[in-house]
């Protein structure tokens with residue numbers, strides 16, 4: 001069967017990662033969470049004093065350090081994907097608010113983007129991949145056979161993120177998460193280098209109105225059309 005590239009883009013907390021991960025598991029493709037890579041670089045910057053939460057970012061030092069930042073993925077026995085920073089599992093650290101608050105400024109640095117986009121493109125060489133992010137259909141894989149752009153209101157997305165963090169035992173405040181979601185949308189859509197936007201040939205999925213099951217059904221149908229099944 002023909003193997004393709006599936007690109008899923010959208011705003012923060014739009015549910016695209018869950019959807020992309022589920023799709024990959026069903027169709028037997030590799031899943032890559034490109035946002036986790038930006039988050040890992042952000043964690044590195046925080047740990048090395050190049051960024052202070054809610055504060056300034058030392059772009060020059062971060063760019064200089066890029067060759068020393070290795071971001072990879074490992075899979076646990078249960079099949080869960082873990083993000084590794086220089087060989088150490090940082091999966092839970094990269095999901096916290098500290099990283100969420102600094103990730104969009106870090107991801108707006110052109111050199112950071114070029115460094116990670118190159119790594120991301122490497123994952124797609126053999127196709128058979130589902131990748132989610134902000135610029136997958138526009139910059140990383142403009143030739144992807146199936147592109148989906150996920151939309152949902154900021155209120156729904158903030159509520160979802162609060163529930164997700166609460167389920168993990170992390171205490172968060174709805175207003176703080178809502179503000180972060182809106183601020184990241186603003187930075188991600190207005191940055192100069194590959195801003196978040198729908199690719200012209202992407203299909204829009206409005207996930208305010210669909211259940212998870214309906215979404216997956218819709219996505220699987222589109223996938224089957226593309227592979228000619």
Ligand code: CDP
Pocket residue numbers: 011012013014017034035036038039103104105107108132133134135136184188
């Ligand atoms: O938290 P959420 O799932 O919404 O976001 P994420 O996918 O983990 O991405 C975190 C941040 O990384 C985004 O807000 C963007 O600033 C940046 N990002 C990006 O610029 N390009 C990508 N392909 C993926 C993420």
